[in-house]
Amino acid sequence: MAQLTRKCSQCGTLDTRTTWSSPADAAKDGAFDGKWSCSSCAWTEFDLVESDADVQQAQSAGTR
Numbered sequence: 001m002a003q004l005t006r007k008c009s010q011c012g013t014l015d016t017r018t019t020w021s022s023p024a025d026a027a028k029d030g031a032f033d034g035k036w037s038c039s040s041c042a043w044t045e046f047d048l049v050e051s052d053a054d055v056q057q058a059q060s061a062g063t064r
Contacts, residue, residue, distance in 0.1 A: 002050040006036060010043035014051060023048060 003019035004026060015038070020026040026048055037044050 004048050005051045006031070006046040007049045008038040008041065008043050009045045009047055011038060011041045013038055013040040015039065015046070
């Protein structure tokens, strides 16, 4: 099942710290409340993207 995660609309960095199974779950969790900023460039706007492969790749890169 695909997971959704934030992708910075400025620099394209994926925020793999939190994933959701649907946009509704993200909304319930407060993902759209304006409290997020990109860890790379501090931009505050993001796209919610499907990222099963992208998240797994980023997580494995972080553990090397």
